[in-house]
Each structure stands twice: as C-alpha cells, then as structure tokens.
Amino acid sequence: MPSILSCLAHIRMWNKNTIVNKKILEITPYQPGKPIEEVKRQLGLQKVIKLASNENPLGPSPKAIRAIQKALAKINRYPEGSCFYLRQALSARLKVKPQNLIFGNGSDEIIDIIIKAFCEPEDEIVTSDVTFLEYKIIAWQNGRKVTTVPLKDFAYDLAKIKDILNPRTKVVFIANPNNPTGAYVARKEVEDFLKALPRRVVVVFDEAYLEFVDAKDFPLILRYVKEGRNVIILRTFSKIYGLAGLRIGYGIAKEEFIKYMERVRQPFNVNALAQEAAYAALDDTAFIRKSKAIVTRGKEYLCREFKKLGIKYIPSQANFILFCAPQDGLKVFQRLLTQGVIVRDMCQYGLNNFIRVTVGTKPENEKFIKALRKVL
Numbered sequence: 001m002p003s004i005l006s007c008l009a010h011i012r013m014w015n016k017n018t019i020v021n022k023k024i025l026e027i028t029p030y031q032p033g034k035p036i037e038e039v040k041r042q043l044g045l046q047k048v049i050k051l052a053s054n055e056n057p058l059g060p061s062p063k064a065i066r067a068i069q070k071a072l073a074k075i076n077r078y079p080e081g082s083c084f085y086l087r088q089a090l091s092a093r094l095k096v097k098p099q100n101l102i103f104g105n106g107s108d109e110i111i112d113i114i115i116k117a118f119c120e121p122e123d124e125i126v127t128s129d130v131t132f133l134e135y136k137i138i139a140w141q142n143g144r145k146v147t148t149v150p151l152k153d154f155a156y157d158l159a160k161i162k163d164i165l166n167p168r169t170k171v172v173f174i175a176n177p178n179n180p181t182g183a184y185v186a187r188k189e190v191e192d193f194l195k196a197l198p199r200r201v202v203v204v205f206d207e208a209y210l211e212f213v214d215a216k217d218f219p220l221i222l223r224y225v226k227e228g229r230n231v232i233i234l235r236t237f238s239k240i241y242g243l244a245g246l247r248i249g250y251g252i253a254k255e256e257f258i259k260y261m262e263r264v265r266q267p268f269n270v271n272a273l274a275q276e277a278a279y280a281a282l283d284d285t286a287f288i289r290k291s292k293a294i295v296t297r298g299k300e301y302l303c304r305e306f307k308k309l310g311i312k313y314i315p316s317q318a319n320f321i322l323f324c325a326p327q328d329g330l331k332v333f334q335r336l337l338t339q340g341v342i343v344r345d346m347c348q349y350g351l352n353n354f355i356r357v358t359v360g361t362k363p364e365n366e367k368f369i370k371a372l373r374k375v376l
C-alpha cells in the first residue's frame with residue numbers, strides 16, 4: 001500500500017504536470033553572464049572584472065546619469081507611455097517619422113512584440129543556429145516553431161536562409177553584426193536576399209552593435225525601411241550608450257508595421273528613468289566617441305595578443321571577440337574565473353571550444369590576457 005507521503009508526492013507531481021503549460025518545459029532559460037558580486041562571493045576574490053555581456057566598460061554616459069538624478073523626484077508618476085521626447089529626438093536624428101519608431105524594455109521586448117504582432121499559431125520563424133539566443137527562446141515562449149540555418153564563415157548564410165523559406169515562414173531574425181561571432185553580412189548579400197523575397201515575410205535586422213561597425217560594405221538597412229520594405233530594425237541603448245541596466249531599446253519600421261506592434265505593447269513598458277537617460281545619452285557625443293575608440297583600440301590589442309598566443313579568433317565588427325580556446329572552452333572559462341576574469345563560455349551556443357570576450361578598458365584587457373596566459 002502506498003504511504004501517505006508517497007501519495008502526497010504523487011498529488012504534487014500530478015498538480016505540477018497539469019497546472020503548467022507543458023510547452024514551457026521544453027525551454028532552456030537564457031543564462032546571462034555571471035554577475036561580478038556572485039563570483040567574488042563564490043570564489044572569495046577581492047577584484048573581479050566582467051567581460052561577459054558586451055556592456056560598455058566605461059560605465060553609463062555621464063549626461064545620462066545627470067538626467068536620471070534630475071528625474072528621480074518624479075518617479076511617483078507613471079512614465080510617458082509613448083516615449084514622446086525620445087521619439088522626437090530619434091526621429092530627427094534618423095530622419096524618419098515619429099510613427100516609424102517603437103520603444104521597448106530593451107530590444108529583447110521588441111523581439112517579443114514582433115512575434116506576437118506578426119505570427120499566427122502555425123507560422124514559423126527562421127534564424128541562424130549560432131546567434132543571439134533570445135530569438136529562439138522568445139519564439140518558444142510564444143509557442144512558435146523555429147528553424148535554424150548553419151552559419152557560413154561565422155556569419156548568417158542568407159542564401160541558405162532564402163532557400164529554406166516556406167509558405168509558413170513569417171519572420172526572419174538576422175543579427176548584424178552577429179552575436180556571439182562578431183561577423184557580419186555585407187550590403188550585396190542583403191540586397192540579393194531581399195530581392196524577390198515572399199511578400200508575407202518580415203525580416204528583422206538586429207543592429208545592437210551597429211555603433212561599433214567599421215566595415216565599409218556594411219548594409220544601410222534604414223534605407224530599406226524608408227523604401228517601405230517588410231523590414232524591421234532593432235537597436236539598443238544597452239551597448240555603446242552604456243544603459244544596459246535600465247532596459248531600453250527601439251525598433252524602426254514602416255508605419256503600418258509599427259501600428260500592428262503598438263497593439264501588443266504594454267502601456268508603460270519603458271520606465272521613466274530609462275527614457276530620460278536615453279534622451280540625454282543620445283546627445284553625449286563625447287562619450288560615444290570615447291566608447292567607440294576604447295573598443296577599436298581594445299580589439300586591436302586583443303587580436304595582437306591572440307596572434308602572439310597562436311589563438312584563432314573571428315574578426316569582429318562588434319565590441320566582443322570570439323576566440324577558439326586551445327583547450328576545452330568550459331575549463332578555460334572556469335580557470336579564468338578563478339583569476340577574477342568573467343568571460344562567456346559558448347556551451348549554450350553549441351560552440352564548446354570557443355569563448356567570447358567583451359572588449360574592456362585597457363587595464364581590463366591586459367588583466368584578461370595575463371590571466372589567459374596563466375591558465376593556458
């Protein structure tokens with residue numbers, strides 16, 4: 001006869017199995033880079049640097065900090081639901097209409113909004129197999145099927161993606177430059193891809209790292225938006241503007257698309273401090289210039305050091321570099337942690353021997369290289 005305890009366990013189990021939406025059991029949650037304080041605590045370290053989440057190593061824009069301080073006294077009020085002032089400023093900057101913009105609690109939220117606004121239950125999403133994980137995760141959370149295509153030379157293979165589109169394909173996500181590889185698709189490839197694309201397909205170009213790009217043949221996707229194509233651009237204040245902790249990003253698309261997306265947006269999705277900070281940071285040209293310079297110089301230094309160490313790396317258009325660890329990537333990642341350096345192992349992406357390092361300040365980059373030499 002089963003004991004009371006085992007009966008209770010069974011009932012709990014039964015509840016667990018029936019109460020939850022079973023689809024979510026198939027989702028592997030997003031694993032963010034380890035926080036500095038957690039690593040200090042776990043390993044008993046005094047000094048830890050984080051080069052794991054492609055953040056700005058200089059901190060936030062000083063203009064943004066001042067704007068937040070000023071806005072603090074007003075946080076008893078709900079935020080401006082439409083991001084009015086930021087919308088005006090960005091519309092003037094990008095030479096698009098205010099109605100071509102949508103704001104989100106990070107560009108992550110806009111990925112969710114796009115899927116909700118465009119995908120019917122049977123519609124499918126296409127992206128690459130090694131890319132920003134949130135495309136897949138958010139698609140699964142929404143119960144949508146995702147098809148992935150292998151990368152070509154660490155960048156999106158647009159020709160292959162075009163080949164596999166089917167009548168159910170609704171949204172294609174393209175991170176350009178790609179995260180975690182830093183590689184990019186060039187103007188000509190994008191032009192060929194967009195030519196004769198089925199009319200029911202929406203192509204999302206995620207330009208989270210656009211401000212770090214140097215490549216002369218990088219595509220100008222904004223032009224396609226202005227031509228009224230089925231294209232949506234994602235941008236963020238989390239990277240060069242140094243506001244990752246505030247959560248604010250935006251989308252650019254034709255008016256018709258923005259209207260659909262606004263229907264599934266929560267009314268106060270972007271908080272008041274984020275709006276003020278983003279508005280101020282947009283104008284902080286000195287900070288943006290300095291942030292870009294530090295990444296350009298840092299990338300040159302890291303690539304030189306990788307060459308000296310005989311380490312293979314992928315040339316990057318972003319603020320991080322993917323490199324091939326000469327030994328098991330996870331082990332190298334763990335040994336770097338013990339040296340007080342947090343980077344990102346690539347197991348979640350299926351690139352077991354690779355590590356992604358975010359470009360830091362000069363002393364941070366030097367500490368990373370010193371630690372890497374030691375652990376290898």
Ligand SMILES: Cc1ncc(COP(=O)(O)O)c(C=O)c1O
Nearest residue numbers: 106107108132179208236238249
């Ligand atoms: C390609 C890409 N898109 C979007 C994001 C998320 O940006 P946000 O902080 O605006 O949600 C990231 C963050 O790392 C990213 O790498």
